[in-house]
Amino acid sequence: MLSKFITFSSLPLLLLLSSCGPVKDGDVARIHQSWDARFNYDFEKRRLISVNEKRMRGRTWGRDEFGRVNYDRYWTGRPILSQNLLDSYKARMDEKLEDRWQQAESDRVTKRFEEMESETMVGADAENKGKAEAAANENQDGFAPTPFLPEGIDQESEMPEDDKGGGPFIPLPEGPAVPEPDPNAFPEVDPESVPSPFAPLPPL
Numbered sequence: 179m180l181s182k183f184i185t186f187s188s189l190p191l192l193l194l195l196s197s198c199g200p201v202k203d204g205d206v207a208r209i210h211q212s213w214d215a216r217f218n219y220d221f222e223k224r225r226l227i228s229v230n231e232k233r234m235r236g237r238t239w240g241r242d243e244f245g246r247v248n249y250d251r252y253w254t255g256r257p258i259l260s261q262n263l264l265d266s267y268k269a270r271m272d273e274k275l276e277d278r279w280q281q282a283e284s285d286r287v288t289k290r291f292e293e294m295e296s297e298t299m300v301g302a303d304a305e306n307k308g309k310a311e312a313a314a315n316e317n318q319d320g321f322a323p324t325p326f327l328p329e330g331i332d333q334e335s336e337m338p339e340d341d342k343g344g345g346p347f348i349p350l351p352e353g354p355a356v357p358e359p360d361p362n363a364f365p366e367v368d369p370e371s372v373p374s375p376f377a378p379l380p381p382l
Contacts (some may be wrong), residue, residue, distance in 0.1 A: 208254050211231075211235040211236075212235045212236035213236075215228040215236040216230070217229075220240070223240055224240050224242070224243075225240030225249055226239060233255065234260075235253055235254070235255060236252065236253060237253075238251055238253060239251075239263075247264065248264070250262070250264040
C-alpha cells in the first residue's frame with residue numbers, strides 16, 4: 179500500500195523533471211521562447227508560423243481558400259509534443275453553431291405559436307361577431323309586432339263586374355251630351371257684360 183502511494187505521488191515529479199531536461203547556461207524557458215517568437219507568413223499554405231531562432235515556438239495557425247481555419251497547433255519543443263488546437267477550435271465552433279441553431283429554432287417556434295394564437299383569436303372574434311349579429315336579428319324579429327287584420331271587414335265582398343267580364347272597378351255614369359257649336363251663328367252677347375249708355379250721373 180505504501181509503495182503504491184509513493185509511486186503515484188512521485189509520478190508527477192518525474193514527468194516534470196523529464197520534460198524540463200537538464201538546465202544549461204544560456205538556456206531560455208520554453209514559455210519565454212514562445213513570448214519572444216515572431217510570425218512568418220507562408221503564402222503557399224496560408225499559415226502564420228511562430229518562430230524563435232529558426233525553431234517553431236508558440237501557436238501557428240492557417241486558413242483555407244474560403245477563410246476557414248484548417249490548421250491550429252501550439253509548438254513547445256522537444257521532448258514535449260505539439261498540441262493540436264484545431265479539434266478544440268472545431269468543438270467550440272460546433273457548440274456556438276448549436277447554440278445559435280437552438281436559439282433560432284426557439285424563436286421560430288415562439289413566432290409560429292404567436293401566429294397560431296393570433297389566427298385563433300381572429301377566428302373566435304369572427305365567430306362571436308356572427309353569433310352576435312344572428313342574435314340581434316332574432317331579437318329584432320321577436321320585438322316586431324304581429325300582423326293583424328281589422329275585424330268586421332269582409333274581404334270576400336262581391337263587387338260588380340262590367341259586361342265584358344273586366345276588373346272589379348265600377349264604371350262611371352255617362353254625362354249629358356254637349357251640342358256642337360254652329361259655325362255660321364253669331365256669337366252670343368251677355369247683356370250684363372255690356373255697359374249701359376244711360377248710366378246715372380254721379381251725385382253732386
